[in-house]
Amino acid sequence: MGATFLFEIKKIFKDIKNIICIIFFIVFMIGFIYVNSQINAKRNIEWKDNLYNQSSFLSNEISELYKNKEKISPKKDSKLDKQIAFLTDHNSIMSDIITEYNNKNLNGYLNKTKELDKHSIEGVKQNIQFSNVKSIDAYENHIKKIDIMLKKNITPIFEENSMEGYNFLRLCSSNVVMLILIVVMLNFTIECFSSEYEKKTYKLLFTQPISKTKIFFSKFIARLIVSFAILILVILTLFLILGFKNGFGNIEYPTEMYVNGKLVFVSLQEYLKKSIPTLLTCLFFIFSFCIFVSSIFNTTSIGLSFTILISVTLLCLGKVIKNLVPFIPFSYIKINDFLCSSDFVLKKSGILSPNTFVFPNNIYYLLIISIIFISSSIVILNKKEI
Incomplete structure (x- = not known):
């Protein structure tokens, strides 16, 4: 299992497509910072x-x-x-x-x-x-x-563009950045198993003296570690650079959130405590779903097309039937929308009393769905014959 794990990591970094994706992500984040810094400087003047x-x-x-x-x-x-x-x-x-x-x-x-x-x-x-x-x-x-x-004693900033450290982290949960994070996650995941069938290397893979389940977890964990490590390392590095260059900002800065049209202020600290776990859980869900798709289809391009079709269809369905939105996992990539219905915002808005317990269903729901996809992937791979 350890040999398969190490081989999978080497395989990831030998693929020129993955290297290009990493470079694209770094360039995008630098560009995102540069554009917002220019806008912020102009707005200050x-x-x-x-x-x-x-x-x-x-x-x-x-x-x-x-x-x-x-x-x-x-x-x-x-x-x-x-x-x-x-x-x-x-x-x-x-x-x-x-x-x-x-x-x-x-x-x-x-x-x-x-x-x-x-x-x-x-x-x-x-x-x-x-x-x-x-x-x-x-x-x-x-x-x-x-x-x-x-x-x-907080200094006002332009929250939409400020590149202070903590505000940069907040903007990492914006829809634009989330879309790029999902694209990177797709790239590292969608070919995990389908490429083995596409390149006819699955026979060699499944004839190793370990079970298919162990092979699955070797590849799964390798790609999970690499993809999350790259995303977190890039964002954390940029956060530290911006923090030392522009200042980290005030963690108590009031962030605007709306609940049923009512404005509620939460501190950046409260916001980040909720948004970062939600962001990571959303990415883990995307990762698990792509692994599931990769285990079904024997061609990466078909798997990618299926993933895009399903996600777009479900998102459109959520726009037509609003009551379905909480049950559509892909909707949770709009982190700000779902944080407005979380316990700490509802209690601050006065809709719920401070002592009321609200089940944090967004994270647990995504984790349950992710586990279902992972379990299904294992079953599908074990049923596939060499």
């Missing part, structure tokens, strides 16, 4: 310009209102006066925000931003027209986020 532009726009708007008042309504106009007074106060707060931003006073900047949100809420309630108007809920949610950052 634009944010400062945006503050000045908002203040300048408000000043011009106030000037235009004064001119209109003189031309159209020289007498006292309570509605117009109210809008001028509101915009003047709004602009004053905006000027304070710029001052705190330039002085790099984090607490001052956050407090003034919070004051601006509160002032905006008053404007919405009074039906006053002003730029960048949002709903009251949006302002209140932003205030909640600012309160968390003030309490824990």
Whole structure:
């Protein structure tokens, strides 16, 4: 069994296709980091310009209102006066925000931003027209986020693009990165057994003085270790590089999640504790499913086509019949969607009381399905004749 295990590892690294896949994955992750770093740097520059532009726009708007008042309504106009007074106060707060931003006073900047949100809420309630108007809920949610950052002395970041260490890990569970991780997993797995039949090497493999079950686990464990080791090693290395280069960030940073349309804030620490196990379990499920397909078909291309067809069909079925989504294992690759229904988010949202136990079905469900696929693969291989 040990000899088969070592031979399988050597076989993986001798295959030029696998080497190309590894290089592709590394290049993609570096490109992903580079693009997001550029976007984040641009947004940081634009944010400062945006503050000045908002203040300048408000000043011009106030000037235009004064001119209109003189031309159209020289007498006292309570509605117009109210809008001028509101915009003047709004602009004053905006000027304070710029001052705190330039002085790099984090607490001052956050407090003034919070004051601006509160002032905006008053404007919405009074039906006053002003730029960048949002709903009251949006302002209140932003205030909640600012309160968390003030309490824990957290510096705001652009969560969609920031390449701080912990935020990079969070983005590794995004749909784009998950798709690439699945492609890599497919490459390392789908040919595990089908290639033996395709290349006519299965006779030599199954005539070894060990059972087919031991042969299965030798190949299974070898490919599992290699594929997961590569993915984890690349991501962990990039995480450490980004952490030392850009800083790891604050593990308590508030991450936005939505439950039935209600916004809930969870810390990055809480998010990563749930998303990383889910991500690894999803990849293990994909691995097990591909092993199952590889044991059925004697041609890798047919097995790959079948895998894509089944996964796409089930995902489309989930979109048509929403109630089926929790029972479709492939749906769990959208990690963020399923984390919104997990226990820690439900309890934070107030839907469940803090003492309520929620069975973490997403991970256990995927593991059970994976075990079924592995067991089925062993049965199929044992029934195949040389």
